[in-house]
Amino acid sequence: MITIENVSKSFWSRTGNVVALDGVSLEVNAGAALGVVGPTGSGKSTLARVVSLQERPDTGAIRLDGLNTAALDTRSLRATRRQIGFVTGETQLFKQRTTAGNIALPLEQSGVDGPQRRARVGRLLDLIGLTDKAAAYPDDLTAGQRRRVAVARALVGEPGLLLADDPTANLDTDGAAGVLAVLDRARAELGVTLLVATQDTAVVRRICDDIALLDSGKLLEHGNLFDLLHDPESRVVQELLPVIDETGSVGHDRTADIVLIGFAAVGALLPEAASRFGVQVSVLGGGLTRLGETPVARFRIGLRGERSDGALGWIGERGGIVHQQLAGPRGVVAA
Numbered sequence: 001m002i003t004i005e006n007v008s009k010s011f012w013s014r015t016g017n018v019v020a021l022d023g024v025s026l027e028v029n030a031g032a033a034l035g036v037v038g039p040t041g042s043g044k045s046t047l048a049r050v051v052s053l054q055e056r057p058d059t060g061a062i063r064l065d066g067l068n069t070a071a072l073d074t075r076s077l078r079a080t081r082r083q084i085g086f087v088t089g090e091t092q093l094f095k096q097r098t099t100a101g102n103i104a105l106p107l108e109q110s111g112v113d114g115p116q117r118r119a120r121v122g123r124l125l126d127l128i129g130l131t132d133k134a135a136a137y138p139d140d141l142t143a144g145q146r147r148r149v150a151v152a153r154a155l156v157g158e159p160g161l162l163l164a165d166d167p168t169a170n171l172d173t174d175g176a177a178g179v180l181a182v183l184d185r186a187r188a189e190l191g192v193t194l195l196v197a198t199q200d201t202a203v204v205r206r207i208c209d210d211i212a213l214l215d216s217g218k219l220l221e222h223g224n225l226f227d228l229l230h231d232p233e234s235r236v237v238q239e240l241l242p243v244i245d246e247t248g249s250v251g252h253d254r255t256a257d258i259v260l261i262g263f264a265a266v267g268a269l270l271p272e273a274a275s276r277f278g279v280q281v282s283v284l285g286g287g288l289t290r291l292g293e294t295p296v297a298r299f300r301i302g303l304r305g306e307r308s309d310g311a312l313g314w315i316g317e318r319g320g321i322v323h324q325q326l327a328g329p330r331g332v333v334a335a
């Protein structure tokens, strides 16, 4: 487990003191995938660098499985840092080295022998789907393939934790999907804990199960994605789920914003509620997305019929999250 304990970090710049992290505390369970999101300058990269022990916090502590990294001497710090993989959207490969040579580099530097090196590099080439490009040079690869090689190099030391700072930056849709698939496989097959800093909520939807929202260096929200869906005030939920366009509710007996999770709920809950309660249910706005493999819908629905309240209550009982009933009888806003 990674424990980030009341961590603050400031930088001096020409414009004065910049607080990059301000009293951030959170825990990341072993094997979890945490997405750290927030606007530009909110502190995501700084958090990634502090957790990867590349920078020391001004105050607070990073604990790795209980080990207080602030107490480590230089040698132990270096050894601990080697247990942490780090890759960014900016990570460069060595142009004069092949794909396999790039991945093998950290092993060469730490004196791992040839047969072991070959075995580990072979496994990672397989993981990133580039076995057939082992002898290719970076200039012969696509940008997405190069990024996958950079991820493999970050994993070759068999770290328990991989930090990926903006891993899909400047990649096209296919390139980004390839990198995310590799991160997902690394977690599933190698058991690494992932911390992914990104502004792209699609990245979080695709591979994360926990999310932390930073703004001006402060942690505003943190939790499991599916748990947060229950919180109508959650900013993270607003960003992860389809936007509801404002459309009129007039003419409906009830209007509500609902979140439906899973194939069965998304496909069947609304028609079933309509037929059970003899009401008319219309989707007025919203849409469908996925969290990992799970379909999730957020809709604004309008109901017509005497038993509209009963239908909404039933949708809630069957696992639908009913965030608000916006309007009372015939478009009058309910108290």
Ligand SMILES: Nc1ncnc2c1ncn2[C@@H]1O[C@H](COP(=O)(O)OP(=O)(O)OP(=O)(O)O)[C@@H](O)[C@H]1O
Residues within 6 Å of the ligand: 011, 012, 013, 018, 019, 020, 038, 039, 040, 041, 042, 043, 044, 045, 046, 047, 199
């Ligand atoms: N080495 C540094 N020297 C001076 N200021 C810095 C340094 N690193 C970060 N900062 C400042 O700290 C704040 C947080 O920066 P950080 O890069 O962590 O944000 P971010 O959320 O990763 O942003 P982005 O999404 O644009 O990458 C910003 O105001 C940034 O300018």
